[in-house]
Amino acid sequence: MASPQNFSFESQISTELLIARIMQLHESISKLGSLRPSKQVNSLFTHLVKLCTLPSSIDIMALPQDVQIMRKSLIDLSGRAEGYLELEFSTFLSKVPQPLNNLNLFPYYENYVKLANMEYEILNENGVVQPKNVAFVGSGPMPLTSIIMATHHMKSAHFDNFDIDEKANEVASRIVASDAELEKRMKFVTCNIMHVREELGDYDCIFLAALVGMSSEEKVKILGHVRKYMKQGGILLVRSAKGARAFLYPVVEENDLVGFEVLSIFHPTNDVINSVVLVRKPTLYC
Known part of the structure; x- marks a missing residue:
């Protein structure tokens, strides 16, 4: 999975730009009809994960109230999407021979x-x-x-x-x-x-x-x-x-x-x- 466009893993993203991009992704994720795995869902969450692992100096405790509310919503959405992804893969793996040899199929x-x-x-x-x-x-x-x-x-x-x-x-x-x-x-x-x-x-x-x-x-x-x-x-x-x-x-x-x-x-x-x-x-x- 590639890092978000225009940023290498070593470079540091500004707090303002990071929050702006995360809020854009939150808006897109919030509009999804379903959080179950799909090309669109996977793409949005892959981008979010990569964005959140870029080096930054963001102080989560110092975020304004509206961003804190968005963050809580995003944690909930991410948790639900993660649950659907895990359930889909575990259901698939439980039906194949030697599922423990195929765990690496999980993204x-x-x-x-x-x-x-x-x-x-x-x-x-x-x-x-x-x-x-x-x-x-x-x-x-x-x-x-x-x-x-x-x-x-x-x-x-x-x-x-x-x-x-x-x-x-x-x-x-x-x-x-x-x-x-x-x-x-x-x-x-x-x-x-x-x-x-x-x-x-x-x-x-x-x-x-x-x-x-x-x-x-x-x-x-x-x-x-x-x-x-x-x-x-x-x-x-x-x-x-x-x-x-x-x-x-x-x-x-x-x-x-x-x-x-x-x-x-x-x-x-x-x-x-x-x-x-x-x-x-x-x-x-x-």
Whole structure:
């Protein structure tokens, strides 16, 4: 996929021009009759992603109110489009022989590989080497992070994937069921994570997908709930966004992480979208 016209990846785009172009794209996306994958939908979102990964000095918190409202709308539209794209591909893959050998057909597969490699490296650097039990909250119909982690990095870990969408879990479990060994280590649970309590204490490491908790208030509630029930000394990896990437995903601020020990915050500068925030629930000593 090419970068937006007239800009190389190395050049910095001005805040004014960036906002103007993103607002134009938001207007075009808002007028779409459907967010399901199509030539037009794919083209608009490809352009948006490339625009949001250009180097810029934009300060998301300083944006005027009308741009903040547009940003929230764009995050919602992008999230819905991403859900449709994942569902279409996972449904297709669940019907072909050896679907796990064809994951690279998904348009953003390489991006997920890079993100998983980055996250595993950050976990390793902070002493999380081979966790036994892992939870992924908001796994969706294409649980690529769980699959990549389970097959390449955490080869003995058990993964529980939580999602509120039954259809998403259904197609995801069909893909995983094509591999007997992986199926033994991977479970799919349909529920709202706010209804999961004591079970959260079973996990050494919990991943929180970027689109779990779309507003800041909702994200803080979820973070507080997970912190309350997860084990002392347990690790939580939260996906966030910085700069123009925050037009695609919600931002997790440090002050949203009350009660956690912040271990690492990493903001990518390549084509990976999500920032990684690694925190730990402190161990209380008597």
